[in-house]
Amino acid sequence: MSILVTGAAGFIGANLAKRLLTEFDEVQVVGVDNLSDYYDTRLKEERLKELSQYGERFVFVKGNIADKPLIEQLFDEYKFKTAVNLAAQAGVRYSITNPDAYIESNIIGFYNILEACRHHGVEHLVYASSSSVYGSNKKVPYSTDDKVDNPVSLYAATKKSNELMAHAYSKLYNIPSTGLRFFTVYGPCGRPDMAYFGFTNKLLKGEKIQIFNYGNCKRDFTYVDDIVEGIVRVMQHAPEKQVGEDGLPIPPYKVYNIGNNSPENLLDFVQILQEELISAGVLPADYDFEAHKELVPMQPGDVPVTYADTSALEADFGFKPHTSLREGLRKFAEWYKEFYG
Template sequence: MIEGYRELDPNKTYLITGGAGFIGFFLSKKLLEQGCRVVGIDNMNDYYDVNLKYSRLKQLEGYDHYTFIQGDISDKDTVTNVFEEYKPNIVMNLAAQAGVRYSIENPDSYIQSNIIGFYNILEACRHNPVDHLVYASSSSVYGANTKVPFSTDDQVDNPVSLYAATKKSNELMAHTYSQLYGIPCTGLRFFTVYGPMGRPDMAYFGFTQKIFKGETINVFNFGDCYRDFTYIDDIVESVARILCNPPAKRVDKDSILNGIQYAVYNIGNNQPEQLMDYIAALEKALSNAVGREIVAEKEFLPMQPGDVKATYSDSSPLERDFDFKPSTSIEEGLQKFADWYVEYYGVK
């Protein structure tokens, strides 16, 4: 555990961008349950079913200390006004255009949200000093790396998608602003997040939709893929422990980086699962949820552009500094997802 570790402080104001998103919703809920003041901002775009975003927000409406703003972080005036009005102490930037494959089809939205939007957040933190800026990076920054497990000490100079390139850019931008303007920054490289109320563009969610429609699911790289699937509760617990604990100042009087407060962590399960095993666990979870046998029809296809064969997180620095290690098994996590899905969509 880091020296001087601090629990969540209910006297602080937490700004969560992407507040109606998957991680943003569950993180907001956890903070609100701890009595914290939370301001959420989200543009409510239709990249996936917007009704799911409204369902998440509906669960947050009952909390007294929650404020939601519909707005886009790529609009600088919107971001500036939010910072000036609510004066956040801690910022969690989760707003981004997600998805590896979609970045090949629609690159403009990635530059707008992930680059310009993040720049606006950095500028706002520069002119309205905060205790800590935490932001979502991604395991995709490891790109074509073959050394496993992926460590934050590894070089990440070989992105294989524009999405990955924007996330690497975020890390460089945050490092620069931290060094130049004294903004305490922590980047979080999330590894394949899943769970109830998740993103329909993610494989496990899309598989489930197709299975219940009687459609064939596409299994890329002929099933020879490995992912470090990380359950949403483990992600949120990790983030919650980090929020009130900015990095210690670097001490190196001979370096221009002396005094910088900057860190990057992997947040992953540290246990990659073979895609076919994951599909089998999903079939079992869905079978349990509906009380009948579920078997997916599969079509095996080559690797898609922008995809990588394997992700594998070295999360030991997270465990060392925050005494927490993501550990939810895919069987437990997928069962919770399957039970939610069947109830939410009324599957018989």
């Protein structure tokens, strides 16, 4: 059985591919990634190196999901029943200055995946959405029942658009689809554009870290293994195909939050990160953190709090993320020490 994972050299994609190849002997993973240089590509090469241990069970295709003939050819060749779309231009701040990348990967690329699912009888499309669709929603925790029509970044707008496009395809062509709104994912070999990784790089160089909104931000930090566990459970249960009273299909369409359901204050997060960086030997025990911290105002596109309501995920899949920030940041710090020395 071949499963498509787009964004397979990415942080979440590589972790998902590894988990699928480790746990399911009969599975072959076809991973597509254009190895974009949005961040240091050595991390992507490192992730692919780890996946190469699975031999022919992991097929890597360097390519762009915005390349329609390529996507068409892959679906034709491998007859995927399940496709997981994680390829995207990620990042909220980058979308303010580089909108083209978001339209190409997140809109055109996603459209190509939908079209391929439509023409090749895919039984379940799982795709990454994001907590950023909640914009500056005041009500917490964020529920998938909340109205999310006010994105505060183009990134968020593309992710919400993915959910709308998937809904239309589920309704029109009866394609089962599940969108997953991930909340601030972190872990070993993660993304250097994210706070925990960027802070670590800066502290190591003796630079100051900027803590936005004067530290009054709360994030539902979610450890990557919890995200992968959620995806793996969801992948195996496509929304049911049903027919409505009008004789037309009721769209087999679902959206879930995957977040820790326990937001942490940014200053507490920085404190734990500091302690774990010292324990792992990344920074010396006498590091002067106070001299390297700067409290600054909120940034455009940012939101003060993210907090996932995971009750639907728990009800349908009996699972909610549970890794503590300390445990997760410890694994990150240990990995960082080993990778960068």
